[in-house]
Amino acid sequence: ADAERTQPTLTRSTCCYCGVGCGVLIESEGDRITGVRGDPSHPANFGRLCTKGLTLAQTAQSLTGRALYPEMRLSRESPRQRTDWDSALDTAAERFADIVRQHGPDAVAFYVSGQLLTEDYYVFNKLAKGVIGTNNIDTNSRLCMSSSVTAYKQALGADGPPTCYEDLELADCVLFAGSNMAYAHPVLFRRLEDAKARRPATRWIVIDPRRTDTAAMADLHLQITPGSDVALFNGMLHHLIWEGLTAPAYIAAHTDGFAALKQVVRDYTPRLAAEMCGILEADLIQAAEWFGRSPASLSLYCMGLNQSAHGTDKNLALINLHLACGQIGRPGAGPFSLTGQPNAMGGREVGGMATMLAAHRDIDNAGHRAEVAHFWGVPALSGRPGTPAVAMFDALRRGEIKAIWIACTNPAHSMPDLNSVREALGKAEFVVLQEAFADTDTAAYADVLLPATTWGEKSGTVTNSERRISRVREAVPAPGETRPDWWIACEVARRLEVLLRPAQLSRFGYATPEAIFAEHRALTEGRDLDIGGLSYAMLERAGPQQWPLPAGAAQGQARRYTDGVFAHADGLARFKPTAFQPLAEPTNARYPFHLLTGRLRDQWHGMSRTGRLPQLFEHAPEPSLSMHPLDAERRGFKAGDLLKVSSKRGQLVLPLQLSDELSSGSVFAAMHWNGRFLGSGGINETSLATVDRQSFQPELKHAAVRVEAADLP
Numbered sequence: 001a002d003a004e005r006t007q008p009t010l011t012r013s014t015c016c017y018c019g020v021g022c023g024v025l026i027e028s029e030g031d032r033i034t035g036v037r038g039d040p041s042h043p044a045n046f047g048r049l050c051t052k053g054l055t056l057a058q059t060a061q062s063l064t065g066r067a068l069y070p071e072m073r074l075s076r077e078s079p080r081q082r083t084d085w086d087s088a089l090d091t092a093a094e095r096f097a098d099i100v101r102q103h104g105p106d107a108v109a110f111y112v113s114g115q116l117l118t119e120d121y122y123v124f125n126k127l128a129k130g131v132i133g134t135n136n137i138d139t140n141s142r143l144c145m146s147s148s149v150t151a152y153k154q155a156l157g158a159d160g161p162p163t164c165y166e167d168l169e170l171a172d173c174v175l176f177a178g179s180n181m182a183y184a185h186p187v188l189f190r191r192l193e194d195a196k197a198r199r200p201a202t203r204w205i206v207i208d209p210r211r212t213d214t215a216a217m218a219d220l221h222l223q224i225t226p227g228s229d230v231a232l233f234n235g236m237l238h239h240l241i242w243e244g245l246t247a248p249a250y251i252a253a254h255t256d257g258f259a260a261l262k263q264v265v266r267d268y269t270p271r272l273a274a275e276m277c278g279i280l281e282a283d284l285i286q287a288a289e290w291f292g293r294s295p296a297s298l299s300l301y302c303m304g305l306n307q308s309a310h311g312t313d314k315n316l317a318l319i320n321l322h323l324a325c326g327q328i329g330r331p332g333a334g335p336f337s338l339t340g341q342p343n344a345m346g347g348r349e350v351g352g353m354a355t356m357l358a359a360h361r362d363i364d365n366a367g368h369r370a371e372v373a374h375f376w377g378v379p380a381l382s383g384r385p386g387t388p389a390v391a392m393f394d395a396l397r398r399g400e401i402k403a404i405w406i407a408c409t410n411p412a413h414s415m416p417d418l419n420s421v422r423e424a425l426g427k428a429e430f431v432v433l434q435e436a437f438a439d440t441d442t443a444a445y446a447d448v449l450l451p452a453t454t455w456g457e458k459s460g461t462v463t464n465s466e467r468r469i470s471r472v473r474e475a476v477p478a479p480g481e482t483r484p485d486w487w488i489a490c491e492v493a494r495r496l497e498v499l500l501r502p503a504q505l506s507r508f509g510y511a512t513p514e515a516i517f518a519e520h521r522a523l524t525e526g527r528d529l530d531i532g533g534l535s536y537a538m539l540e541r542a543g544p545q546q547w548p549l550p551a552g553a554a555q556g557q558a559r560r561y562t563d564g565v566f567a568h569a570d571g572l573a574r575f576k577p578t579a580f581q582p583l584a585e586p587t588n589a590r591y592p593f594h595l596l597t598g599r600l601r602d603q604w605h606g607m608s609r610t611g612r613l614p615q616l617f618e619h620a621p622e623p624s625l626s627m628h629p630l631d632a633e634r635r636g637f638k639a640g641d642l643l644k645v646s647s648k649r650g651q652l653v654l655p656l657q658l659s660d661e662l663s664s665g666s667v668f669a670a671m672h673w674n675g676r677f678l679g680s681g682g683i684n685e686t687s688l689a690t691v692d693r694q695s696f697q698p699e700l701k702h703a704a705v706r707v708e709a710a711d712l713p
């Protein structure tokens with residue numbers, strides 16, 4: 001029998017979870033994925049995987065909850081029925097076209113996802129902006145990294161981190177800001193741990209209101225009051241300026257705006273800043289000294305800075321520190337925003353957001369619009385601003401947007417203020433859901449459900465946190481009647497072209513994702529993210545590559561701005577003075593607790609994949625609300641008690657877990673648990689929809705809440 005056993009087929013691909021972008025080797029036999037292991041040749045992980053990546057084979061095998069056939073319903077009152085692809089696509093396209101004809105192109109919207117591959121994203125963006133003529137396409141990446149995008153553009157002149165993963169091993173001081181990297185980017189964290197073991201003098205500073213597993217490993221944990229990051233960074237900069245630890249020659253040669261920054265930072269004495277942050281002045285000074293005096297300082301930051309009504313300011317205040325000390329554009333130094341999703345970066349590259357155009361072009365730049373319109377062969381692109389995620393669902397609720405196409409994401413779980421989002425989806429005239437899973441919180445609202453292929457079944461590319469583009473490859477055939485996301489988007493685009501632009505030749509005749517990639521590549525030429533020299537053939541031959549990689553380059557560029565020339569027209573980086581601003585929703589007598597949200601080690605987003613494997617619950621078996629033991633004792637709560645957590649917007653019931661990782665006055669809940677586990681949408685029942693005015697990213701990390709014993713029947 002052994003002799004008869006066939007060898008498994010090996011397919012090189014990329015993990016579908018976080019922005020680390022680990023390379024994987026998929027073993028398959030027939031239509032089954034039988035194993036997944038780390039790809040030793042991939043430069044992100046060199047063969048390592050975390051628990052989520054290591055269990056990909058098991059989670060991929062299950063068809064539980066999968067959407068396998070197109071479904072449609074004739075009225076809101078009737079259940080969806082199985083249908084065929086042509087009927088579903090014709091209906092979806094006709095309803096969208098009708099609404100566009102009656103109410104104009106901005107009456108429809110697309111809400112897509114950082115889980116999509118770059119090729120999927122590209123086609124959706126072209127469909128919305130090039131065929132329908134609306135900039136109403138936004139993504140769940142808006143909830144994750146748009147503050148970083150905005151800050152990079154303002155300070156450095158272009159989106160994208162200046163750093164690379166190798167910098168983790170070369171930094172002498174690592175400053176983690178709002179990042180529980182041990183859980184959210186585990187394989188990178190292992191790289192950092194190895195580097196620290198080799199170079200124990202490397203200093204780790206962790207800024208986090210919780211003593212996370214990342215903070216527990218730090219040389220210095222600054223357990224700041226929630227939302228006080230800008231005061232901290234300004235206080236650190238004050239110390240650096242007045243102690244002569246900045247880099248005057250670098251500031252003079254490569255930056256603009258230092259005098260104005262100095263004026264603002266003057267007020268943030270270390271004593272005052274430390275008081276605002278609820279930490280010791282000596283600790284703030286220690287952090288500034290390590291950051292300023294280290295030969296190479298690297299900051300790693302994530303949702304703790306981004307998911308805030310002042311997320312852009314928090315990013316900018318941190319970048320100010322790097323520019324002032326010349327800690328950028330050198331090995332081991334720079335501000336490094338870590339992306340949450342596997343392809344949030346790819347979405348930025350193709351311009352798949354309401355606030356940007358393809359290849360880092362701007363909607364409000366008439367020249368950029370003309371370039372893209374010419375390239376796509378359409379008369380013009382709309383200059384009207386698109387509607388970013390939170391405003392999109394608000395407009396849907398008010399009836400200004402009448403139809404929405406949701407692809408590969410679960411807004412009825414992940415958006416803030418879920419009552420309002422559910423109301424929006426309930427009021428929408430028409431909802432299309434393109435999804436691999438049929439049992440998400442959002443699926444209940446779909447008039448048309450289009451079953452999509454998912455990881456292991458589809459091909460394309462993704463870009464990880466260090467700007468590295470990797471191939472994702474199909475290892476097994478698509479189950480049921482599922483289809484790739486790019487194919488679905490092209491099919492509806494072709495129908496809408498006929499309905500809305502009949503004189504126009506179809507621009508969606510791609511036979512493969514490779515053809516889409518080639519078109520995307522051509523649009524990047526001459527731009528800061530130029531990948532004119534990159535092709536599927538090169539990725540096959542030379543492995544994953546970082547952008548930029550212009551025509552003729554032998555490989556991608558590891559670091560940016562190494563020559564001190566930034567992407568602003570004059571080549572200078574900009575200091576952006578930022579002032580501390582209070583939380584969007586301060587605590588008060590009625591809502592006295594800071595509710596902090598975050599991730600669990602072994603779960604991913606809304607658990608549509610990880611939530612189906614028992615072994616991934618061993619680390620955190622059930623939802624819970626963490627509270628400091630002193631706060632619990634004062635209120636007479638015991639571990640395991642069911643508590644009602646309420647904000648001004650909504651509530652949910654969770655069992656109590658005692659934790660001294662939090663300061664008194666704060667409680668914590670993980671963001672993953674959803675309707676399948678709770679019977680409600682999860683912690684976003686309580687979160688608020690206030691957004692950053694520059695990046696439009698909502699304050700998902702914090703809300704003021706009340707906690708009381710649950711009064712259960």
Ligand code: SF4
Pocket residue numbers: 015016017018019020021022045048049050051052053054185186187188
């Ligand atoms: Fe996947 Fe991220 Fe884990 Fe790597 S670190 S295996 S990309 S979840």
